[in-house]
Amino acid sequence: MRASLALLPLLLGACSALTSFDYTVGDGGTTADGGADAGPSDAGPMDAGPTDAGPTDAATPDAGLVFEACPPPCVSDLVESYVPAMQGTSEVSWRFVADARDRLGVSYAELGWSSAQGAFGADGVSIGRCTDAGCPSNSLLVAAPPRSSVGIDPTIELTAAGTGTFLVGVPYAPMGPGAAQILVTRTNRADAIAVIDVPDDASPGIVEREVFLAAGDRLRVTVRAAGEMDTPRLALNVWLSESATSDRCLTSIDFDDTGFPAQYGSFSIGPNGTSPPTMTASVASELGSAMHVAEADGSWALLSGSGGMDLSGDFTIQLWFSRESDSGQAEAIFSNAGPPASGGGFEGGVALLVDDIHSPRSLELALDSRDSSDFVLLEPAFDPANAWHFYRVVREGSEVHLCVDGIELTGSPMPATHDYSSMNAMRIGRDGTNGPWITGAFDGLRIFTEALPCEAAP
Structure with missing residues (x-):
């Protein structure tokens, strides 16, 4: 993938997660202290912690705080x-x-x-x-x-x-x-x-x-x-x-292999459309290659087997995307929302689209539950053309947040009180099998069943 340093191959451990943070008292024992000692050579009569083993430690050097x-x-x-x-x-x-x-x-x-x-x-x-x-x-x-x-x-x-x-x-x-x-x-x-x-x-x-x-x-x-x-x-x-006790990553796909990408998780990605996606340079050299799709080629990608993805609770969907042209339509960056091509009611899901129909252009987040569809148009107008951006959609509790490059956009958060699981597979570069194509490059698609921080910009 990318040149890496000598970290040994790792497996998920079975130890319990660490929950405590203790201090070591340096006055003749190792009893946990409720606060930090005053320093490495404490000349004072008492330690800073509330459960000192004795009234003074003038004769014994204080070991202080040890992480x-x-x-x-x-x-x-x-x-x-x-x-x-x-x-x-x-x-x-x-x-x-x-x-x-x-x-x-x-x-x-x-x-x-x-x-x-x-x-x-x-x-x-x-x-x-x-x-x-x-x-x-x-x-x-x-x-x-x-x-x-x-x-x-x-x-x-x-x-x-x-x-x-x-x-x-x-x-x-x-x-x-x-x-x-x-x-x-x-x-x-x-x-x-x-x-x-x-x-x-x-x-x-x-x-x-x-x-x-x-x-x-x-x-x-x-x-x-x-x-x-x-x-x-x-x-x-x-x-x-290695002592983690859970795995909240549904899928992680980096587009680095010739032909099609290495992937982690239960879903595999495959080319769709009249022509397969191609490889192009990613946002930074350390990230290797990215996947390029084009309206002219009719190319897009599908996460096979991702129908039924659990989006009932907290989740994070994130990826890199660089848009290259304006089609005058509402084009999906990613989507597993909306009814199937055969028609019918709402099928649930989440979609992130660039709306070129209305003026000014907006980034649109669509949340579909089984019985409703909620949309938010985010202002001020956001134009992602001809530039890489990092998109992160975070559902935390009863709200969903949308951040671009670590900044939460106007209009976010919005209420999110339904189950947004969908039987539709996740599609990259197209909304459904009969929607408009988007033209641009994608990298670093990851989906988690946890709410990660949305804002991180300096």
Whole structure:
């Protein structure tokens, strides 16, 4: 698929998901403490936690806060794998890069090593060993510039060589003034797994998520300023474990193979129309190839066997799409909605269309249940022509959200109170078998039975 670092092939583990976050007390024992100790060499009479083993610890050095370790079976622990001054050289390679805050969220430049700082960094960004007083012993220190300056954010990156669902953990502790956000993403910034706000007076915590990774995906953890003038400093670690207990990915398809794509999940994709789709370049070189369909060729694609897909609860449907021409009709980017070609009542489903019929042009999200059809026209007018965009439709509870490039559009969210499961198969580039074709390129189609974050733009 894409060139990958030396991450071992992975399988879904059977261990329980991690639910606790404990501290280690350094006053003669290892009893869990309800809060962080004051620091690595505490001269004060009492620890900060409420269940100190004794009234004073003047005679015993205080071990301070220790982040919880990667639960077995552990794939990799960043701090244990960390090699100063060298990028991607550990057994399981980690890289230190900068998010350039580009619209598409795919521009990441490798950070250089600074001997003076003893860290990877540039322009107010740094990632290195945490040596400040109060640092957890198993942590790195990540410093980010304010949003109002520079235009880059420190990012920790791991490339997956295997496909599966894993548990990612990011234990953290604020180390200075300045509120932060921790952003956990997959491949591009808008493909967010978690967006966590960390006030500068926050207690230590941990971000834990079960995440699906396909071979070649970049798992990224970015620290960025929460406000225009914040300059956050966080102690953190990142680990990846096989101890995930569920798999919420219905399908994941990347269009990288000659002819037709590698795929994950229960559905297979196949060419349809008078001519098959062709391969073209994707949005970024690391993403390999994309699938191209054209109205002139009558080409589109079908997820065979996807009829009956469960869209009764929370779900996320996402993909890359680059549109190339205006047909003057309402063309589907994807759809499993509407009645079958033979007619009849509503069949359920979800459709995302570009409406060229009305002026101004709009992006239209259609939700069909068995007994109703709800539409929303999103304003201001959105014109996706001749540009790649990352589309994400998220149903969470009784609302559905539509985001493009990590930004929620006007008109979203909208009510979503029905079961949108459909007996129709998912179609890419056409609405039904008798609707108009769309012309453009597709990549990274993924469907999950969970609500992922919609907004992730800087």
